[in-house]
Structure formats: structure tokens, C-alpha cells
Amino acid sequence: MPRTFDRAGALKKLREFYRSHHRPPSFDEIRELFGYRSKNSAFWIVRRLIESGFLRKDPKGKLVLDQLTGVKLLGSVAAGFPNPAEEELVDTLNLDEYLIRHPEQTFLVKVTGDSMIDAGIHEGDLVLVERGRSPKEGDIVIAQVDREWTLKYYQKKAGRPVLVAANVKYPPIVPREELTVGGVVVAVVRKYK
Amino acid sequence: MPRTFDRAGALKKLREFYRSHHRPPSFDEIRELFGYRSKNSAFWIVRRLIESGFLRKDPKGKLVLDQLTGVKLLGSVAAGFPNPAEEELVDTLNLDEYLIRHPEQTFLVKVTGDSMIDAGIHEGDLVLVERGRSPKEGDIVIAQVDREWTLKYYQKKAGRPVLVAANVKYPPIVPREELTVGGVVVAVVRKYK
DNA sequence: TTGACAATAGAACGGTCGTTCTATAATCTG
């Protein structure tokens, strides 16, 4: 192993392995990945990567490739456009970990209709909904109205809950009976094309 | 091991291990996870889970817990609100895998300003940008205008590229010189609170 | 060309891996 070598390329290979296998590679698999004939060479690659802080090990000695599933988070648009090639990145973000706090109570729902259009939630978007959380005023909730489930702002008027659409076309809804809230919207995801 | 046992609870434990360790547990770790004193018990748990299709193994015999990092995707809102406890779920989705096709060329940028508000992209949202892709008409791009980077629709007028905001406040921009496109927006992510 | 050093190969180690086998304990059945 050279003192300096292609760290980016090496990490890329490990990342790809992790992405497709959902586990870190063994040293023998690393050997194969890099085309060596001796496991020892893989050992040195890993050693160098650990020394330079790009890799680490468990208390149990297992390789940990966290941060390798994430995507680079750069600064804001207006703040000037940083070059991702250079190391000006603010952070590395795993979208699942970033958005989902309680995986067991969270699920995705596809949005139909335009009742929340002014809140920037369009038809076809996916909303991340967390169940079992009591909504606060201003939260967007998924609630049952007339046997139908819809997205609405959760508001209060004279102590009673009111469902308000983010669209002038739809009037506020004051539930007559008990209001059934399916969950609170914690995030919106829109994929183009 | 009973013929029927708490599959949901078992999977939850394995899921939690995977989430925190970023690798599948060994049989000894499974034993510990479930409070047994013999690895053999862990072996039977795994066997049952594989038999019932909740777990599988590599060609190399390693445990694969894919789909365990994801979040349940249910039907659409208007289509009625399915109960996630029941097995009516449409799919299980890993957000990273769903949104990011080319991890190396993709990065996140935080949005400032309101130039794309009518496209449902608000200040504070994160946009997933893919570099090195030539924009098609109608794509949202991150482009350089007067030394500043902004989000705009990419349009063509008389064969020449035009940048159009999704906000009547901002007039279309016809670049005088070469248009520098930093990337194409492939997704929008908004997190509440 | 020779010597020094870096990079890779290859063999060998103890440890942990997944798995199987047999033994014991717990539970059920009649």
C-alpha cells in the first residue's frame, strides 16, 4: 500500500458493496473487490482508511461504514453554490435517519387532491406520517372527515379542534363528533419524473 | 422455539440492532438480544424467520435484513386510510434508495428565497440535486445567474435556454452568455418542526 | 547493477462464525 492512495475510489468501492449487500464486506471480499490475491493487502487498505478517519471499527472489531449511505449536504442555494468535489460540505445526511425519528410509528402516504396546495403539498407527493402523536396547533394532520381521510391543518377555535385546508376552495371543517386523527405529518417528499 | 411465536417482536429487535450497528447481528448477538443462553436458540429463531420469508441469506450465507431500514408505504389519502397494523401496506420503501439513483453525483441543498414557491418549493426545504445531467425542458435546475446560484425552471425559447421562476414576482431570465447549470433537482424534502 | 525500500503474496495463528448433535428441562396430553 502506498502512503497516499486513491481513498475516494476505495471508499466508493466499499460504499457500493455496502449498498448492494446491506452489510460491510469481509477482508476477503475487500481483497476480491480490489483485485488483490492476498488478504493482507485488504488489511492495509482498511488500516489506512481507519488511520485517516474514513472508516472505523465496532467495539467488537467489526468494520463500520456508517455515513456511507448518506448524501452530501451542501450549503444553501443563495449562499453561493459550493463545489461538492471540494470538501466544503456541511454534513453528510442519511435521509431515512434524518426524517424518521420513530420508525415503527411512521409510514408514507401518497397525496391525492389539492387541499394542501398552499402549504406546498401537491398531488402525488409522499407525506411521512407519525402515528400516536397528539397534534399541536398548526401541525398538518391526516384526519378522518365524513368517512374520508384528508390532509388538513390542525387548528383550535374556542378550545375545539378545527381542520383547515391550505386552499381557499375548501372551507374549514368543524367536526361534529369526535375527531379521528390518523397521525401528524412530519415531512413531505416529492420525487420528480 | 414454538411453531408460532412473536415474529413482529423478533423482527423489531433485529431491525433495531441493524439500525444502530449498520450490520446484521451474529448468531451470538441474536442470542444475547433475546436473552437466551445458547446460540442454538438464536439459530432456531432465524430459521423460523427465514422459513416464513421475513429474512433471507446471502449466497455467502450471511443474514440479509434488507427492507428493514425502510418505512411502510400505504395507499393514498383519499383512497381511505389503511391501518398500518394490518398487512394492507403497498410496499416498504427506503427513502435513500427511492430518491437517490446516482449517489456519487447527488447532493442536498437547503433552499433560501421564494423563487420556486408556486412549484411547492419553500424556503428551508431541501432539494436533492443531481449533477452532470443535462436538463430537459420543464426540469427544475440549480443555475448560476449573475454570480448567484438560484433554483429555476429550465425552459427553451427560440432554441435558447430561459430560466423561469415559479413566482410572478420574478421575471424570466435569458442568460446573455453561457448558462451554468449546477444540476437538476430530482426531489424535494421538507421536514416539519 | 546493486542496495534500499515499498508493495504484494502467501502461510499460519487463534478466535469467532454458523451449524449440528446430543442432553436436559419445561410443557402438554391423555
Next chain:
DNA sequence: CAGATTATAGAACGACCGTTCTATTGTCAA
């Protein structure tokens, strides 16, 4: 209660794991 059945324990296996050691090859400078 007896006997059968099931669940767990515990020991043992070969295979592969990460690691270390030594040998070989390759590269460069003098």
C-alpha cells in the same frame, strides 16, 4: 401421573474471520 413432545442448553465441528509474520516481487536512486 406417565409418556410424548417441545424448548432450551451446552458441547463440538469445520469454515471463515481478522490479524500477524515472513517471503517474494517490484520500483527507484545511487
